[in-house]
Amino acid sequence: MARALSDKALLIVLLLAASAIICAVLALLFAVPYYGFARIHPRLPLFAGLLFGGLAAAQLGAVALLATAAFLGRDVPFSAPLRHFTAKGLLPLLVFVGRLAGISKKQVQHAFVAFNNELVMARCRSGRPPRRVLLLMPHCLQRADCAVRITYDISNCKRCGRCPIAGLLELSESYGVDLAVATGGTIARRIVVQTRPELIVAVACERDLVSGIQDTLPLPVYGLFNQRPNGPCFNTLVPLDRVRDVLEQVLNRKGPHG
Incomplete structure (x- = not known):
């Protein structure tokens, strides 16, 4: 069924x-x-x-x-x-x-x-677009062999293109939204408290995404599942076009290259 x-x-x-x-x-x-x-x-x-x-x-x-x-x-x-x-x-x-x-x-x-x-x-369609949106990503999107530490400051990323972080940074800058990478639920909650978003677009596996939606209530979370070609929690991927489409819908506008 x-x-x-x-x-x-x-x-x-x-x-x-x-x-x-x-x-x-x-x-x-x-x-x-x-x-x-x-x-x-x-x-x-x-x-x-x-x-x-x-x-x-x-x-x-x-x-x-x-x-x-x-x-x-x-x-x-x-x-x-x-x-x-x-x-x-x-x-x-x-x-x-x-x-x-x-x-x-x-x-x-x-x-x-x-x-x-x-x-x-x-909810986004019926009211004004959220003034502050947070893209909240799992740390497993970063290449496991990358020596750059981005969990505390994502701007440290060298944008080499080996993982989706560079593309997410471009989307963050294009649409004027916050971007953060979390290593777990505790860090994710701290990021939410610090950034105080009106809407979160989160990427994670099934378990983490569901628990994240529950933990941040009543704050709305739009969830996207990561792609795991190498298994869970290791060099995972995110469909950047899907993230872009969600941002365009919730913000009710096109990006500079849309």
């Missing part, structure tokens, strides 16, 4: 399945103590029904808003809380539902990032 669906459609299917599970659990939580509620007070079952029904309606409404934003490409009310709800609350359940359906965690993570990107881009 996963291969027959796009990432966006796959996550919506998983959202609907997770929503059904949540509704079933809420119904069970109401039904089991129903008669006990009546013994406490005759109107307590009604109040409990309204409470659990309201919770079920709220999460169904959240899923509907998420699907609307993804399919129409437009921002929706409460988009920031909805991203938080999906990333922090629903993602573990989505992974569990995917496992039951024979869908790997990696596929669910790809679908989640694609869905998150739709929500972030919808």
Whole structure:
């Protein structure tokens, strides 16, 4: 099923399945103590029904808003809380539902990032472009045999062209955005605190990208997966044309060579 669906459609299917599970659990939580509620007070079952029904309606409404934003490409009310709800609350359940359906965690993570990107881009289209954008890259983009240290000052790069850093520096200068390289989650968080961006365009593997999106909430993160022709964490690559396309969309303008 996963291969027959796009990432966006796959996550919506998983959202609907997770929503059904949540509704079933809420119904069970109401039904089991129903008669006990009546013994406490005759109107307590009604109040409990309204409470659990309201919770079920709220999460169904959240899923509907998420699907609307993804399919129409437009921002929706409460988009920031909805991203938080999906990333922090629903993602573990989505992974569990995917496992039951024979869908790997990696596929669910790809679908989640694609869905998150739709929500972030919808927000960018509906409002003013972000004033400060940070390109946050993993250190494994740098050649492993390079003697230049760029993790603390990326301007140290000699721009030899052996790795994607030179191209990223050109994009950073062309579009007037910040560029930083992080060696891990702690350094990445420190960079975010120091630069104070309104939007992050991050490149990483599935695990780091998902955890980065979760850690920086409510700050929007547009995620791109790195390419690993030599295996994980070693001389990885990034599609520069894809980074350029994202910058043009979020900033709503072309670069000097566009």
